[in-house]
Amino acid sequence: MIQISSVEKRQQKKLVILWSITFLILFPLLVTLGLLMRLNQGEWMRMSPGTFYALMTLHGLGMAGSLFSIALAAISYLIATRYARLNIGVGYFSYVSVVLGVLGLAIASLYAKFGAGWYLLYPLPFTGANWPAWSTGLTIISIIVLGIGLLINCLHVLYALAKEYGGITRIAGWQYFKKDPPEKELPSVVMISTISLVPAVLAFLAASVMLIMYLLKYFEPSLAFDPLLLKNLTFFFGHTLVNVTMYIGVGWLYTLLPEFTHRDWKITKVTAIAWNATFFFILFAYFHHLYMDFVQPLPLQYAGQLASYFSAIPATAVTMFGVIVQLYHSKIKWTIVPLMFLLGTAGWAIGGFAAVVDSTISINKVLHNTLWVPAHFHTYMLMGILLFILAFFYYLVGAKEDPGKDQKPKLGFWLFVIGSYSFLLMFYLGGLNSVPRRYSDYGGIPLKNVHETGAHLAQAASVSICLLLLGLMLMYVTLFTKLLRSSRPAAQNETVL
Amino acid sequence: MSQLIVLLTVQGYAAIISLAGAILVIAVVLFLLRTSTTQEDKLAVKKKVYKIRGRYFFALVTCIIILLLVTLQLLPYPKFQSEPGEVVTVVGMQWMWKMAPGTSIETPAAFTGNNEITLPANKAIRFIVTSGDVNHDFAIYDNNGVLVAQTQAMPQYHNELQYVFPQKGDYEILCLEYCGLAHAIMLGKIHVQ
The missing domain is CATH 2.60.40.420 (Cupredoxins -  blue copper proteins)
Known part of the structure; x- marks a missing residue:
């Protein structure tokens, strides 16, 4: 077992607290952009379509990027303080890259109104744009800067783990495939990090190819590329990254929940097989984004539905039953950390179930690009990974070491949960009523009931967002104070993991 | 009226299936909250849960195969x-x-x-x-x-x-x-x- 000095642990803690505070500042700002969009769709405020789509672009890129970044920072911290030595310089390089990238994206969208959507679907950034050309260039370069920082961080974590545990196949848990269990146990978080970060690296590589093509097009507008190829690259990158964010969070669920239940959660042959199968499902499920591209080769359409359906097996039969083993008759004290883990797992399951329904080709043909899509991914992002992240923050500020510091869930938490589910319900009802996504407003829709239903649901969603923001702010009051306090040297001696 | 019509569409079926899934998840959460107040040995818990998991696994795989066989016949391509x-x-x-x-x-x-x-x-x-x-x-x-x-x-x-x-x-x-x-x-x- 690796020995990590208290000095190294303190350095890592300082870094993760910097990440945490940055995320906690950024997140409600990005939620507020969502609120403004829903207010506009609800016809309670008026903004131009150009402003709406610029906010939509920043909201999407900001949320996907910041959630992945904080998930990576959290898992890196757990690894660096327990399982493998990570270079602190790489951590800060990643942080600075992400901050610079986010700054560039904010300038491009808020100042120049760059609004091609988070996915910059080719050739939209270059065709019929109402934003200045330089903002397209700035966006591409910002994503490259941000991506390089995150890619290097992912590669560094994988390298450090492989070095510590004897190679890439061992950190992927292949030694558990044999009949007899291995002599040296592999921590579950190491295997889950590997299964998550390898697809993340592949996603960043796909994004690199895409962004290089975009840069070439930016500097030489006469160039033309295959839109179907670029659509595949775009969704491979976007879908994989969002999926991986969730799975990284599951990594610290396996590590931290047992500390509250006092029941170990070790890798077995079944879990190793399940997680390695998940690796392939993560890579192939993205095809379900292209079901409505009928020219996509048919085997790839089948692969999309098969991978999406079969991903439910390891997720539920292994991880969710694992949570049940942890909690059933455990006499656990329901403080905020384990409760967030339980509700986060539930949010993942509910959003995942709606996603699997939408991944059925014959259903997708009437749900694709309606509000059903943001409904399901907001469910597992907001009520899944975000709860895992908040649980990690509460753990970080010493909830485990000193039960006195671990709060029982209070008003803020419940307001946040109720507001969030109410907000999500409006998206689901919108999808059920065929309300399109990515519409600046519904006033132009000639179908009265789609227009009115969309607007009324957006109004209800706006109220719900206010509720969830209020809950979040109430939680922030204590969380911020504790994070700042735990970053002080004296506190670090006590609470370094 | 249009709200009721929606329930008879493909969108309606998707919503009903998803709602059933969400209710099942909430039921499991409530069950865990209620049963976690008492303590039992982890090995005994594992034995019980894994028995159910085995059945769940076969039921899930069967459902997936049936659903794939049915839905992959209804493609728009x-x-x-x-x-x-x-x-x-x-x-x-x-x-x-x-x-x-x-x-x-x-x-x-x-x-x-x-x-x-x-x-x-x-x-x-x-x-x-x-x-x-x-x-x-x-x-x-x-x-x-x-x-x-x-x-x-x-x-x-x-x-x-x-x-x-x-x-x-x-x-x-x-x-x-x-x-x-x-x-x-x-x-x-x-x-x-």
């Missing part, structure tokens, strides 16, 4: 389409739809069509859909406001969507792929007689 009664060429451009009967050999930019077209009911119509600039999505809504069919309109490619209009009346065309500033008002209309 050309291979699964019958001979069309009529063919319509559709071109999406920022921010309008151009539609005309027959198969066009013109480039999307040169293609002339209208954003309204009249088509017969109860006849298989094949829409050959492409784009003259960015990605769009050709989505057909019935007069109850229910999305009934769609396909992407992609530059350089032709997607073939087939649909039988079951009743006479006006169907609206919306764009469902974000395509820029006026995406929300990129409209068309099909008069079905």
